[in-house]
Amino acid sequence: MHEVIWHGRGGQGVVIAAQILAESAYLQGFKGVTSAPTFGPERRGAPLTASTRISDAPIRTFSQIERADIAVVLDPSLFGIVDILGSLKPGGLLLINTPQKADEVEIQGCFSIATLDAAAVAIRFHLLKEGAPMVNTPMLGVLSKASGLVSLDHLEKGLKWKLSGGAAATNIAALRAAYEETSIRKG
Amino acid sequence: MSNVQIMTGNSAAAWGAKLCKVQVVSAYPITPSTSVTETIANWVERGELKAEYVRVESEHSVMTVCISASTVGARVFTSTSSHGLLYMHEQLHWAAGSRLPIVLACVNRGVGAPWSIFNDQQDSIAQRDTGWIQIYCRDNQEIIDTVIQAYRIAEQVYCPVMVCYDGFVLSHTMMPVEIPDAEAVCRFLPPYKPHTILSPEDPRNINPVIFPWQRRDAEGVLRDGYMDMRWKLQHALEGSRDVVVKTCRDYAELFGRDHGGMLWTYKTDDAEVLLAGMGSIATEATMAADLLREGGIRAGVVGIRVYRPFPREEVREAFRNIPAIVVFEKNISYGYEGALCADIKAALYGAGIQTPVHNYIAGLGGRDVKASELAEATRSSLAAIAAGKKEQQTWLNCVTE
Known part of the structure; x- marks a missing residue:
């Protein structure tokens, strides 16, 4: 079973990203997928997490993820506020929305890192909500490139399943650009 | 499709x-x-x-x-x-x-x-x-x-x-x-046929004050008193188990999914300990059973699906030859024990089953319940049962001092 934890802030599309990943994984043939928000009240701007579980067999666990295989950080300002590294398994994969290249990131530890200036990609493709860049779709591209868990092709199918025609086309374009521009540092 | x-x-x-x-x-x-x-x-x-x-x-x-x-x-x-x-x-x-x-x-x-x-x-x-x-x-x-x-x-x-x-x-x-x-x-699902239809064309008084005894209505028909009507409700609930089971079976035939009627079981055939629960904690318990089996303990799960009417006979059947039972539940009947545990024990009593039953109160107010914790709790209960402790109530993952 693969466990993914998403770190972001209320309003950044964290929960939707977790859902689209689950749906795309299902379309790719994984029989067991779940996605869940942090259980409880949600507030715009407050730190929150969402999770996605992906497995070949139907999933029979609904408890909170202790240590994920992949941690996705939509908002780098959360480092120092939330124990992001503590949510990741040793040898796991850390994906960060940041203008820095993976080699420039100063975080050290026993894990691989992939980065993307997801905000810049979102702005380039006009993925904006109330003026703020929606970095969730670009980060799905980073996840696909760095982990290979769910293919770009199936993420595109997942986006088409979830979104209407026009929105799907823009998101798919941003997804592809994100995939190409991802930088990776093997741990 | x-x-x-x-x-x-x-x-x-x-x-x-x-x-x-x-x-x-x-x-x-x-x-x-x-x-x-x-x-x-x-x-x-x-x-x-x-x-x-x-x-x-x-x-x-x-x-x-x-x-x-x-x-x-x-x-x-x-x-x-x-x-x-x-x-x-x-x-x-x-x-x-x-x-x-x-x-x-x-x-x-x-x-x-x-x-x-x-x-x-x-x-x-x-x-x-x-x-x-x-x-x-x-x-x-x-x-x-x-x-x-x-x-x-x-x-x-x-x-x-x-x-x-x-x-x-x-x-x-x-x-x-x-x-x-x-x-x-x-x-x-056939159309709903009401037992009584209230309509302006056929006015009637439904649920008026009723007396303790039976009495004749305006047409001279002898009508139930309060207690007779209560018995009918009890009888209907007790009798509904056959309908529940048949409904589940018919559904499985038509849609290909059988959720188990009154209760469902997981790896119970050769089990030396059974974990019991209702709802998602029972799903989590199936993961715990897998963990226990990896460690050499033959564990299984009984998921109580229908709680009322209580599956008295099915519970007796499921737990008949099991040396140890551990009940996990997300409720507490204050001053006694978990409601499910009490009901399971009562059902076993009537069949003369003397198996030790341990009760874990878990996950109250959303406290996370992990399969590994259920497995660990089961291990500790098995040790206590081996040492002769027939019943035990534990609040899982809870400060109790």
């Missing part, structure tokens, strides 16, 4: 109601159940579901609307949680006493004080003695299928059914759910 969508437990419950073509829906929003009826309200507004959506000022009025609509012959649905369900309490008795086949999705949540919006099953367990059938679901597929089954059961035995599932844990977690074919659901 199968129609699978990745959806929350709340969407699954709403879809179940839609496929049953419910005619009247009334609800008052409360976390975590809100999105069930929010979804339905959208469908009604867009004309995708031909139903009357009645907005009221409280859950007490919600159940009053359900009772009135069901009495005049409509198929009705509602959903609530926690304090909403408690606020309905008086009308829950009234619905059961009137023998109305109302279906309510109870999205299980803890009860204040202090406030908690998070999951446990204290809310529905507190309604145990209202005369409603209670079914607990283990995943979102079971929720949609059980809502559909609930109408067939309710309308056959004329008892209301509460379809219970864990708040947030299932209500807000998305997973693959196959949406049954709408026409097949119509074939499975």
Whole structure:
């Protein structure tokens, strides 16, 4: 079973990203997928997490993820506020929305890192909500490139399943650009 | 062709109601159940579901609307949680006493004080003695299928059914759910035939003050007293187990999914210890059983699906030759023990089964319950049972000093 934890802030599309990943994984043939928000009240701007579980067999666990295989950080300002590294398994994969290249990131530890200036990609493709860049779709591209868990092709199918025609086309374009521009540092 | 969508437990419950073509829906929003009826309200507004959506000022009025609509012959649905369900309490008795086949999705949540919006099953367990059938679901597929089954059961035995599932844990977690074919659901579920129809053309007085004794009505017919009517409700609930089992079997034949009737089992055949529970904690227990088996302990799981009527015979059968039983549950009957544990022990008593039963109170107010913790608890109970401790109550993961 693969466990993914998403770190972001209320309003950044964290929960939707977790859902689209689950749906795309299902379309790719994984029989067991779940996605869940942090259980409880949600507030715009407050730190929150969402999770996605992906497995070949139907999933029979609904408890909170202790240590994920992949941690996705939509908002780098959360480092120092939330124990992001503590949510990741040793040898796991850390994906960060940041203008820095993976080699420039100063975080050290026993894990691989992939980065993307997801905000810049979102702005380039006009993925904006109330003026703020929606970095969730670009980060799905980073996840696909760095982990290979769910293919770009199936993420595109997942986006088409979830979104209407026009929105799907823009998101798919941003997804592809994100995939190409991802930088990776093997741990 | 199968129609699978990745959806929350709340969407699954709403879809179940839609496929049953419910005619009247009334609800008052409360976390975590809100999105069930929010979804339905959208469908009604867009004309995708031909139903009357009645907005009221409280859950007490919600159940009053359900009772009135069901009495005049409509198929009705509602959903609530926690304090909403408690606020309905008086009308829950009234619905059961009137023998109305109302279906309510109870999205299980803890009860204040202090406030908690998070999951446990204290809310529905507190309604145990209202005369409603209670079914607990283990995943979102079971929720949609059980809502559909609930109408067939309710309308056959004329008892209301509460379809219970864990708040947030299932209500807000998305997973693959196959949406049954709408026409097949119509074939499975015959139209609702009310036992009494209240209409202006045929005026009648329903549920007037009744006396302790039997007496003749205006036409000279000898009518039941209060107690005779109570016995009929008890008899109907006891008798509904056959309907539950047949409904589940017929559903499996038509849709290919068998959720187990009164209870379900997991790896019980060669088991040396059985974990028991209701709802998502029982699903988690199947993972714990796998962990225990990896460590050389032959563990299995019994998931109690229908809590009222209680599966007395099925429980005896499932636990007959087992050396140890561990019950995990998200409720507490204050001053005694977990409600499920007490009921299981009572059922075993009648069959002379002397197996040690250990009780774990877990996950109250949304405290996370992990499979590894259930496995560890089971190991510690097995050690205590080997040392001769026949019963034990433990609050899992809780400060108890």
